[in-house]
Amino acid sequence: MSNASIKKLATKYIMNTYGERDIALVRGEGCYVYDADGKRYLDFLGGLGVNCLGHCHPKVVETIKRQAETLIHVSNLYYIETQVRAAQLLVENSFADKVFFCNSGGEANEGVLKLIRKHAKDKVDPNRTDIIVFKDSFHGRTLATVTATRQPKYHVGFAPMMPGFKEAVFNDLNSVNALIDDKTAGILIEPIQGEGGINNPEPGFLEGLRKLADENQLLLAFDEVHTGCGRTGSFMGYQTFGVEPDIVALAKSLGGGVPIGAFMAKASVAEVLGPGTHAATFGGNPLVTAVCETVLTTILEEDLPGNARRMGEYFAASLLKLGEKYDNVAGVRGKGLILGIQFKEDPGPVTHDVIDRGLLTYKMANNTLRFHPPLNVESTHIDEAVGILDSSLAKHAG
Ligand SMILES: Cc1ncc(COP(=O)(O)O)c(C=O)c1O
Incomplete structure (x- = not known):
């Protein structure tokens, strides 16, 4: 099938929540993907920060084949060996003692919100139900997580939103302090705001x-769906910033492309979720946790957080050089391999032109083109991406 014929069928059969687009991606290898017409792209969007080992990494492919021939799904009514091993890797390399597996970032955050409330009810004060979240945050699209997501455009049409959320301002401690009262149970924050503009x-x-949080008996939860598993230059984003949370939510890179999410916490927090309090039919099934184990092992054994740190610095420096060349560049945002180039004004045709030239990226509301290449990206790929940006800016902004 061609791009056009896939688009025609998608328009007919798929709900239009993602809007119209012209490219259907059908094959991938390492940092590159190919569309249905055979055109090659350097994939610096990485399935929105998911493909941490690139496309079709041999170890991931081998694991999927092996596990598919062994056991794909069983219920959590029985122990699952691969799930236990994936959890062990997360625990042995973080602050956490216990892990709950689910299927997506939104679902991970949904679990975090429940855990914060249940912890307050069981251990602090049952009247404490409110959770402080932040302007421009993004936590998911379920009704609770989209309420926690403080970008009004995502709320339109879905009122009434969930009660129990209060909005503070990112980077403004006074705004947080002012919201804390005898109903506050916890704080949920992305250590780096991704979708909200790479802040x-x-x-x-x-x-x-x-x-x-410590002074007021609140739980501090980090949504590390985007920042977790190596992307900021440490195994977990909180390690990059040297601040230990009570709960972490994960997804995206956790499965390197298979749908998986998780949240993890210290035993003293996790223990309030006893039998029957939370569940997910597919959560942590053998197929996805076998892949998760392979992905985490590869990230750790190959020091991919170190590569993310080094390549992130190289990429950021290269983008800054573009800033010296073109007036419209406002600066570089992010850390490690969550990076964005921000423009003073809408970069206009550049947004689509770079894709036509074979570089996948995405423009956010604050005139920032975002990049999350694989954690094993090499400097030659970064040179190629910066070269494409340079040519495009020379044509449209020079
Ligand atoms: C920080 C953060 N949290 C949660 C989510 C939601 O994850 P999912 O789309 O897997 O539900 C995202 C997705 O972009 C995210 O970036």
């Missing part, structure tokens, strides 16, 4: 949240 925490901000 880095200012020095002291996450430390300040930790202090406020």
Whole structure:
């Protein structure tokens, strides 16, 4: 099938939530993907930060084949060996003692919200039900997580939203302090706001949240769906910033492309979720957790967080050089391999032109083109991406 014929059928059969587009991706290898017409793209969108080992990594492919021939799905009414091993890797390389597996980032955050409330009810004060979240955050599309997502465009048409959320301002500790009262149970925050424009925490901000949480008996939860599993230059984003949360939500890179999410916590927090309190039919099934184990092992054994740190610095420096050349570049945002080039004004045709030239990226609301290449990306790929951007900017912004 061609791009056009796939688009025609999609228009007929698929709900239009993602809008119209012209490309159908059908094959991938490493940092590259190919569309149905055979055109090759350097994939720096990485399935929105999911393909941490690139496309069709041999170890992932081998694991899927092996596990598919062994056991694909069983119920959590029985123990699952691959799930246990994936959890062990997460626990042995983080602050957490216990893990719950689910299927997506939204579902992971949904579990985090339930855990914060249940912890307050069982261990602090049953009247504490409110959770502080942040302007421009993104936590998912279920009714609770889209309420926690403080971008009004995602709320339109879905009222009434869920009760129990209060909105503070990212990087403003006073705004958080002002919201804390005898109904507050916890704080949910992305250590780097991704979807909201790639906003880095200012020095002291996450430390300040930790202090406020401790002083007021609140749980501090980090949504690391995007920042987790190596992307910021450490295994977990919180390690990059040196601030330990009470709960972490994961997804995206956790499965390297298979749908999986998780949340994890210290035993003293996790213990409030006893038998029957939370579940997911597919959560942590043998197929996805076998892949998760392979992905995490590869990230750790090959020091891919280190590569993300080094390549992130190289990429950021290369983007900054474009800033010296073109007036419309406002700066570079992000950390590790969550990066964006921000423009002073809408970069207009550049957004589509770079894709036509074979570089996959995506423009966010604050005039930023975002990049999340695989964690094993090499400097030659970065040179290629920057070269494409350079040519496009020379044509349209020079
Ligand atoms: C920080 C963050 N949290 C949660 C989500 C939602 O994840 P999912 O789309 O897997 O439900 C996303 C997705 O982009 C995200 O970036």
